[in-house]
Amino acid sequence: MSARALGKIIIQKVLTENVHIKHKLAANVRLLSTPSGIYEYINVTKTGSNGSVGLIQLNRPKALNALCNGLVNEVGQALDILEADSSVGAIVITGSEKAFAAGADIKEMANKTYSETYSENFTQNWARVSTVRKPVLAAVNGFALGGGCELAMMCDIIYAGETAKFGQPEILLGVLPGVGGTQRLTRAIGKSKAMEIVLTGNQVPAQEAEKMGLVSKIFPVDQLVNETVKIAEKIASNSQLANAAAKECVNVAFETTLTEGLHFEKRMFHGCFATKDQKEGMAAFIEKRKANFTNE
Structure with a gap:
């Protein structure tokens, strides 16, 4: 050649x-330019008939969606994006049919010391779910244990598949729940039941969790996500301003006295009358038509 x-x-x-x-x-x-971005541990899409629902799916199947720092950080990033997206009115967090999240990543934390966890403020970034202003719904299939149960409780509404199981088994590892398990669970189901779950580490099936008030509704496993998205769509069709105010009022009920809560609710109610959405919503009711909210 x-x-x-x-x-x-x-x-x-x-x-x-x-x-x-x-x-x-x-x-x-x-x-990189897609709305969902590029993630290693989660999948993020906009769903619903008009893309008004943000869907975050935990995606560590081999680890049953164990909540490693990388996954938690990505959830926070996705929530920031969806929170800022005016076309999204509600958010759904789900896992797989086997596991919503089987707990925190024990391998990642097993060798940590007290000084490390304290100085790093370990698990601080987990709280992002609870600070989102838009309504967040958890669609729980399979295991929601430890941090997985706590993650579900950070959401505003929990729906469960028929085979879902909830629990706080940290006591079996020589520790206790550290991301709200002793606090949110007690507020949700009362002291005695919370004590039983926390101190025994036993798992609670979806049907029992519904009776306790931890879960709002139960759906067949293969219909859970679709049904949750449908409800999220209905919520997303409301005024985002009214949704955020209503969510804040319900959350305040857990933090204050009845008198203070009623005062806060009244002020938020009064505030709604400064919005265009209030004028539109009431005009639509009088005119017997569907409201066209602009979130203003």
Whole structure:
């Protein structure tokens, strides 16, 4: 083979590789520019008939969606994006049919010391779910144990599949729940039941969790996410301002006295009359038509 022929082959190979690289870069740009972004441990999409529901799916199947720091951080990032997206009115967090989240990643925390957990304010970033202003619904299939149960309780509404199981088994590991398990669970189901779950580490089936008031509704496993999204769509069709105010009022009920809570509720109710959505909502009712809220 002549030097000229060899040179042509080399040049053609370089050009071909450059084209492949350009195509690959273009594909990556398209992926990076999607609303869901690129995540390692979760999948994020906008769903519902008009894309008004943000859906976050935990995606560590081999670890039963154990909540490692990377996953928790990604959930926080996704929530920030969905919170800022005016087209999204409600958010659903779910896992797989086997596990919503089987707990925190024990391997990741097993060797931590007290000084490390204290100085790092370990698990502080988990609280992002509880601070989102938009309504957040948990669609729980399979195991929701330890941190998984706590994550579900940070959401505003919990729906469960028929085979879901809830629990706080931290006591069996020589520790106790550290992301709200002793606090939110007690407020949700009362002292005696919370004590039983926390001190025994026993798992509670969905049907019992519903009777306790921990779960709002139970659906067949294969219908859970779709049914949850439908309810989220209904919530998302409301005024986002009214949703946020109503959510804040309900949360305040857990933090204050009845008198203070009633005062806060009244002030938030009065505040609604400063919004365009209040005028639109009441006009639509009088005119017997569907309201067109603009979140203003």
